[in-house]
Amino acid sequence: MKRTKIKDILNTTDFGQEINIQGWVRTFRNNQFIAINDGSSINNVQVVVDFLNTDDALLKRVTTGAAVSVTGTLVESLGKGQRVELKVKTLEILGDSDPEKYPLQPKKHSLEFLREIAHLRFRTTTFNAVFKIRHALAFAIHKFFNDKGFVYMHTPIITGSDAEGAGEMFRVSTIDFDKVPRNDDGTVNYKEDFFGKSTNLTVSGQLEGELAAMAFGEIYTFGPTFRAENSNTTRHLAEFWMIEPEMAFCNLQDNMDMAEELLKYVVRYALDHCGDELEFLSTRLLEEEKQKPANDRSELDLVTKLNFCLDNDFVRITYTEAIEILKNSKPNQKKQFKYLIDEWGADLQSEHERFLVEKHFKKPVILTDYPADIKSFYMRQNEPDETGRRTVAAMDILFPGIGEIVGGSQREERLDKLEQRMYEMHIPVEEMSWFLDTRRFGSAPHAGFGLGFERLVLFVTGMTNIRDVIAFPRTPNNAEF
RNA sequence: UCCUAAGUAGCUCAGCUGGUUAGAGCAUCUGACUGUUAAUCAGAGGGUCCCUGGUUCGAGUCCAGGCUUGGGAGCCA
Numbered sequence: 265m266k267r268t269k270i271k272d273i274l275n276t277t278d279f280g281q282e283i284n285i286q287g288w289v290r291t292f293r294n295n296q297f298i299a300i301n302d303g304s305s306i307n308n309v310q311v312v313v314d315f316l317n318t319d320d321a322l323l324k325r326v327t328t329g330a331a332v333s334v335t336g337t338l339v340e341s342l343g344k345g346q347r348v349e350l351k352v353k354t355l356e357i358l359g360d361s362d363p364e365k366y367p368l369q370p371k372k373h374s375l376e377f378l379r380e381i382a383h384l385r386f387r388t389t390t391f392n393a394v395f396k397i398r399h400a401l402a403f404a405i406h407k408f409f410n411d412k413g414f415v416y417m418h419t420p421i422i423t424g425s426d427a428e429g430a431g432e433m434f435r436v437s438t439i440d441f442d443k444v445p446r447n448d449d450g451t452v453n454y455k456e457d458f459f460g461k462s463t464n465l466t467v468s469g470q471l472e473g474e475l476a477a478m479a480f481g482e483i484y485t486f487g488p489t490f491r492a493e494n495s496n497t498t499r500h501l502a503e504f505w506m507i508e509p510e511m512a513f514c515n516l517q518d519n520m521d522m523a524e525e526l527l528k529y530v531v532r533y534a535l536d537h538c539g540d541e542l543e544f545l546s547t548r549l550l551e552e553e554k555q556k557p558a559n560d561r562s563e564l565d566l567v568t569k570l571n572f573c574l575d576n577d578f579v580r581i582t583y584t585e586a587i588e589i590l591k592n593s594k595p596n597q598k599k600q601f602k603y604l605i606d607e608w609g610a611d612l613q614s615e616h617e618r619f620l621v622e623k624h625f626k627k628p629v630i631l632t633d634y635p636a637d638i639k640s641f642y643m644r645q646n647e648p649d650e651t652g653r654r655t656v657a658a659m660d661i662l663f664p665g666i667g668e669i670v671g672g673s674q675r676e677e678r679l680d681k682l683e684q685r686m687y688e689m690h691i692p693v694e695e696m697s698w699f700l701d702t703r704r705f706g707s708a709p710h711a712g713f714g715l716g717f718e719r720l721v722l723f724v725t726g727m728t729n730i731r732d733v734i735a736f737p738r739t740p741n742n743a744e745f
Numbered sequence: 746u747c748c749u750a751a752g753u754a755g756c757u758c759a760g761c762u763g764g765u766u767a768g769a770g771c772a773u774c775u776g777a778c779u780g781u782u783a784a785u786c787a788g789a790g791g792g793u794c795c796c797u798g799g800u801u802c803g804a805g806u807c808c809a810g811g812c813u814u815g816g817g818a819g820c821c822a
Contacts, residue, residue, distance in 0.1 A: 296780075310781090367755070371771060377756070670822080
């Protein structure tokens with residue numbers, strides 16, 4: 265008999281039919297009720313065994329984690345907790361699970377413990393929900409861009425350019441560490457290496473993305489990204505996924521509009537397609553927050569927070585306006601900030617971003633037009649203001665609890681201005697000649713941004729540690745599984 | 746990398762100013778019960794108290810160094 269997915273029977277009213285289900289035992293209660301999950305739904309189906317007429321040795325093997333195949337009759341449940349249940353005709357153990365050794369118990373485990381057994385944590389309801397939502401968000405992103413006619417570009421994972429300027433890189437090499445080829449002056453001879461030059465894992469597909477955008481008009485990338493920063497936080501990974509759209513004939517305003525529309529679209533998609541999962545995570549979060557002091561709890565529950573994000577325009581202010589707000593803010597005047605705001609030009613610390621997003625505006629905020637000195641070389645230079653301050657057409661989208669979820673800019677399309685900036689910031693101009701060709705031949709205004717996928721998943725699932733929204737997190741000192 | 750807290754049974758945690766044989770709940774095992782919802786009841790087993798060194802008559806507890814983990818910061822998505 266072909267197996268039926270649990271998802272398809274939970275809401276059925278077609279009682280009396282005989283079906284087969286296959287899944288993993290979550291718990292076996294009262295020697296007769298087996299809760300089975302097959303991953304198709306976060307909900308289990310209850311299977312009822314006639315234990316008086318079933319072999320004791322077989323029942324002993326029905327343990328938490330075991331894989332089973334059950335054929336039986338679908339009936340309306342006599343009990344309270346569920347609508348339907350399966351009355352067993354035949355029960356087969358497909359794979360045993362030694363209860364002395366299986367680490368998952370039918371109880372709440374800490375996320376820290378589950379992180380240590382990441383290979384098994386998919387089998388918990390929480391991670392089932394998180395990874396279903398992760399999938400839905402990934403799908404929604406492709407759907408959004410596809411529907412708009414964007415071309416999905418696969419930019420290289422291995423890169424020979426070290427000018428991307430987005431942090432420390434992981435070296436890619438086949439050189440034997442015990443026999444490193446050297447030049448006469450003692451430096452490493454990369455001509456002997458696999459690619460005949462020094463190569464690294466990509467920190468961004470943006471530069472290649474720009475090349476494609478200057479032909480297709482609108483493209484996006486969605487792939488893994490690697491940063492060898494020694495970052496130990498709840499929002500950084502050494503290997504993470506990033507979405508990077510790049511659009512020709514597009515300015516900073518268009519860029520912001522696109523980013524806001526994308527974020528709202530995918531949140532809407534999750535609300536429409538992952539109702540059960542979000543409901544579960546929302547309740548879970550409320551339970552968790554009961555442990556916290558009252559003023560540390562969130563004001564909105566997860567689903568309400570997501571809807572609130574959809575119903576309100578993101579606040580758009582310039583860096584200069586943000587500095588004014590922060591300067592006059594209570595925590596600044598009462599010297600509660602660790603880093604006090606006194607001068608234009610300072611980089612905003614996360615305490616400042618949090619104040620703007622979580623206290624002052626209480627909604628997502630897009631900050632624009634940052635000082636040129638604290639931003640990357642490729643961002644388009646604005647006209648200096650009346651006081652001579654130099655800014656660039658950058659934009660960062662800040663989300664409550666997450667911080668920067670999107671970073672983008674209009675790109676500097678004027679060759680002379682771009683080259684001049686590259687010299688100032690010691691970017692090797694000759695090596696980047698291929699990149700500058702876009703400005704030499706048919707240059708056009710264009711813009712793009714990077715969206716941190718795991719940070720998006722954090723926001724939508726309400727999880728608080730980025731290591732819990734990627735299957736096997738890579739962080740300093742950890743590359744297990 | 747910096748600041749900070751923690752590490753005791755499979756899991757979650759208690760263990761006071763250093764003092765006999767280190768505890769609880771859940772899990773596991775044995776038995777009972779049988780329409781349960783993290784089933785219930787009774788009993789049993791289960792420990793490198795993170796590691797190394799030190800102080801002391803005596804260290805889970807105090808000191809030094811190290812390791813690991815959580816939270817915060819920086820870097821950023």
